[in-house]
Structures are given as C-alpha cells and as structure tokens.
Amino acid sequence: MKDEKNGWTNPRAVDGDAASRLAANLKRGLKLREKVASGYAVGTFLIEFPSAAVVSSLSMAGFDFIAVDMEHSPIGFAQLEPLIVAGHASGIAIIVRTWGNEPGLIGKVLDMGANGVMAAHVDSPEEATRIVEQARFAPLGRRGFSPIARFDVLKRPLAELNEGTYVICQIEGATALSRAREIASVPGVDAVFVGPYDLALSMNVEPGSSAVLEAAERIAGNVPDGRTLGIYVDTPDECASWAARGFTLQCVSFDGRMFADGARETLLRARRGQRQSGPERE
Secondary structure: OOOOOOOOOOOOOOOOHHHHHHHHHHOHHHHHHHHHHOOOEEEEEEOOOOOHHHHHHHHHHOOOEEEEEOOOOOOOHHHHHHHHHHHHHHOOEEEEEOOOOOOOHHHHHHHOOOOEEEEOOOOOHHHHHHHHHHHOOOOOOOOOOOOOHHHHHOOOHHHHHHHHOEEEEEEOOHHHHOOHHHHHHOOOOOEEEEOHHHHHHHHOOOOOOHHHHHHHHHHHHHOOOOOEEEEEEOOHHHHHHHHHOOEEEEEEEEHHHHHHHHHHHHHHHHHHHHHHHOOOOO
C-alpha cells in the first residue's frame, strides 16, 4: 500500500527515540498487513469490557490485533481514545469497527490514532469506494488532514498514514454475496471480512448453518489474488479449517465470551479438584 505520489514533508517533524516509538504505533496497520502477507493473523473483538487493562491482557496473550466494536458496545469517542492509547502502549494494532460509515466518522477514528477501520455492512463496490475515500488521503482517497501534534512524529504523514492504515470491508448481507469480488477489488481495500451472524440473518438461515459456510466459501472463491479474506470465528478449534479455506485474517471469540469461558473452566477445575481430593476418611 505504498503511496509514492504524496510525498509532502512535514516541516514540524520531530526526531528522537520517543518520536520513533510513537511513529511505530501509528503505523501498526502496516505491520498487520505484513503479518497477514506472511501467512496468518489472529485477533479478537473488544465489546463488553472496554478497558485499558483488557487491552493489555489481550496483547500479553499474543493476539495480533484487537477489533474494537463500536456498533454492539457502549463505547463512545471519549472511551475509545484511552483504548487506542492502551493499544499503542501494549504494542498491539487497534482496528475500530464503527457503528456506521457516514462521512466524517472514519476519519475521526483514524485521527484518534486507530491503526485501521472495519467498516460494517458493505454491500457494494460504490460503498467500499466511499469508505476508502474517508480512510485514505489523496491520491487514494479524500481523507481530510489536520496537523495535530501526534502526526508530528511522521516525516511524511500523508504517505505514511496511508501505508499504515488497514481498511477492512465487512460482507454481512445477502446482497453483498454476488458483489464480493467487486468490493474486494476496490483500490485501497486491504481485506473483506465475513460477518457470519448478520450474514445468516440476511439469508434467513440459522447462524452456523451449512448455508453460511457455503456462502463464505463462495466469497473465498470470488475474491481476487492480493486481497485478504477475513472472518469471525466462534471457537479456536475452527480457526485451522478457516485458514485452510484461505481466511488468513481471523477474529476469534470476544472479550465477554472468553471471560465467561475462562470463569467456567476455572470453577470446573476447582470443583474437580475438590471431588478428587475429597475429605480424608479414617
């Protein structure tokens, strides 16, 4: 995603160790792109427990990225920025799933330091084009630029942010199935990402049914070379089979589900240990 055409040099660019670290944080979308190109990247959703501590914990667990979901959570702009800062401090890419794709929303999220966006409910290449226009600077798009202080760590902010921003379009509706190839082919789109639950609802079938699997496989067969396939995966046991189908950008589970699963497993192990040891008998 190199942009050699927009080489504007920032006259206020700052050098130094701190500037280098901050610049690396802003360009973690590039690292995610490289990770996917090398074979496989796995992340998870942050929905129910939006806190810096959870971001740090997920980073320590080894996830490649976190998708902060603003559609299905109470997360607003005031709460979003500390999550992005926590991601920067923890060294993990933060992708923001916005609640809509209207003008101004995507650019605002990226100005806050997010490493990319996951645009929900993309049904056409025209809509994908509008998303790219909001997420990338000219000549790739029409994103507006403000010389805010955090961008002074970049010598060529327009080109570097274009390169460091990861753009995902979600395929979540039946009307998008026949246009997945066109959506994926829009210049500036890094990945198309299947949302299996909303896709199932739009197809009037049950989530997890064979019809959803077949639809995802049709999408995989239509996406052109050089575009990444992504998908939400309920359980880690399913990740390998989806990777074998070409889905190399995966979000497995989410914070609330993992917490509940971990709590149940902890309690089961505790009770199992009690039953096995039991009271001493004379």
